[in-house]
Amino acid sequence: MLDGSYINETTLRPPRGESFPVSRPTPRRGYHHGDLPAVLVREGVALLAETGVAGFSVAKVAARAGVSSAAPYRHFADRDALLAACAAAILADLTGVLARAAEQAGPDPVERLAATAGAYARYVLGHRAGIDLIYSHDFGAPYRETVHERSRRFMDVLMALAADALPAGTPWADVAEFVYVHVSAAHGYAMLLVNGTRPPQDVEAHAARAAAAARDHLTGHLARLRG
Amino acid sequence: MLDGSYINETTLRPPRGESFPVSRPTPRRGYHHGDLPAVLVREGVALLAETGVAGFSVAKVAARAGVSSAAPYRHFADRDALLAACAAAILADLTGVLARAAEQAGPDPVERLAATAGAYARYVLGHRAGIDLIYSHDFGAPYRETVHERSRRFMDVLMALAADALPAGTPWADVAEFVYVHVSAAHGYAMLLVNGTRPPQDVEAHAARAAAAARDHLTGHLARLRG
DNA sequence: GTCTATAATATGATAGAC
DNA sequence: GTCTATCATATTATAGAC
Structure with a gap:
């Protein structure tokens, strides 16, 4: 477990202007991470284990994942969405x-x-x-x-x-x-x-x-x- | 309970330059609060009940007590000292x-x-x-x-x-x-x-x-x- | 999809007037 | 003892380049 299976239509931010898709498009190659959402959740869970909810922040998770602080927002609507994905995981x-x-x-x-x-x-x-x-x-x-x-x-x-x-x-x-x-x-x-x-x-x-x-x-x- | 009895030498900040006193001087009159430390702890406990540890901040407690955000620091060394006093209470x-x-x-x-x-x-x-x-x-x-x-x-x-x-x-x-x-x-x-x-x-x-x-x-x- | 840059906000904490 | 003013920092979240 702790893979990408917990990401669904509720946690995923919809692509620009569209409503929530039924299924996620398969990730194309050429990007820095094969599956950043999964990496973010994994790091988020690890951060939670170390610091608790109080020490949790999107910026820290991004840093742990080796991406900019803006990157998570392409995959999670806001802090609460990422937190929810971690909880679900x-x-x-x-x-x-x-x-x-x-x-x-x-x-x-x-x-x-x-x-x-x-x-x-x-x-x-x-x-x-x-x-x-x-x-x-x-x-x-x-x-x-x-x-x-x-x-x-x-x-x-x-x-x-x-x-x-x-x-x-x-x-x-x-x-x-x-x-x-x-x-x-x-x-x-x-x-x-x-x-x-x-x-x-x-x-x-x-x-x-x-x-x-x-x-x-x-x-x-x-x-x-x-x- | 929930009075001032939980404030001791550990949570109290020492007066300028002195080391920790054995007993606190009795509060003199003429100040806005008779016992601001006690008020702060009471409000801190109330804030904790409403928002949990995550929503706790010195500034919010001060606002609830009707004092400036700097006032608590005369009585509690830092955020953790106030939090500890609340926990003790x-x-x-x-x-x-x-x-x-x-x-x-x-x-x-x-x-x-x-x-x-x-x-x-x-x-x-x-x-x-x-x-x-x-x-x-x-x-x-x-x-x-x-x-x-x-x-x-x-x-x-x-x-x-x-x-x-x-x-x-x-x-x-x-x-x-x-x-x-x-x-x-x-x-x-x-x-x-x-x-x-x-x-x-x-x-x-x-x-x-x-x-x-x-x-x-x-x-x-x-x-x-x-x- | 990810980056850099940035805005808006909240926070912990201090300095100095009164 | 409390206030006003202020600083440095950290955070959420967005805009726009690539």
Whole structure:
């Protein structure tokens, strides 16, 4: 992931005077970058990881990509468009990581779900400040949908895993509620790890603890359901 | 809370040429504000709640307080000093709120701890974007200790509550680990509430869910300890 | 598509009057 | 202690050359 696939009609600025095209023309040769939009997003994600949303600027991303500060505006309408593309990229990437972690955790539904919490911690420790963009930034109306759609896919993956771990016949709304808590706990734990005083040295130990916490939450939840 | 008590030798700029005084001279009359530092922190906290760390600036805080953009620099060495004072104020306030919530929850240790999660959600829904400053901002060396000290008191309150809820004789490190997860889950849940798509309409319902999640976590944890 | 140059704005921070 | 005035800097975004 973290390729160009997250650039769509919403994030792309339309060519002069035209309305948004259904498909992007294939890039022609002869330009300095084969795919500047993808490079900008990659560098934007890296910058976010290093400095957080506060330190993010179009100029810095351009400099990192080795182009002028004006170049990004040919591909992204404004700062928020680039930021949204970065958020979408992170979300898509994270979704894939969690899905793979669940897959590798074996057949037990409880372990599969717990594994996503561990993977979340691992991912956040790798991406540091960038990750809170997903939750903490209010994207402008034109870009909100792009991010929102990725966010939906992210939740869908976890909903499927939670539905397997919870008792058969659990109402959809209750599954959603559980996933919400599951995600927020994993997120909170990971964020405190990143920003807190704890050394991020032993990543796997932290991931194991996050998974254990998720397991405890699920166990306690199931116990409550049983009476 | 949210008064002037968080201003200490670390956040206060020393008077011309002197080193840091042990105590601040009592404010004399004849100035436009009785206590501008306190006003600045109050407005800073309000601004943080509205715009988050990204929208925070010394100039805006000064404007809100009705003073010139230069005035804050007589009381705070730089932007980071003001930001740290705001963070310290929020932390102290939040600590008091959680302690009171536990007190009002009755004698059951489980309920007392769960109540802090509910109160956390309630508080964050009221302070919105401002709260993540506590975790997400890297304060400069001179101000780090100020915030850190408040952070320690915050954790101490929760440690005491958790020690009561966990089995007698639980090692201190295990209590700390549990509190860490407890706080991060509450924080994550509250932050997703604030920044997510969910309407913050039914604050009490959200607080109840946060408390329920904390109860599930504790229950599951105790079950794991038993077997 | 990318560059150079530039405008408009906001910001952090200081100097000196009162 | 606060104000006015000011500077240096960084940022978003655009215009026009190539």
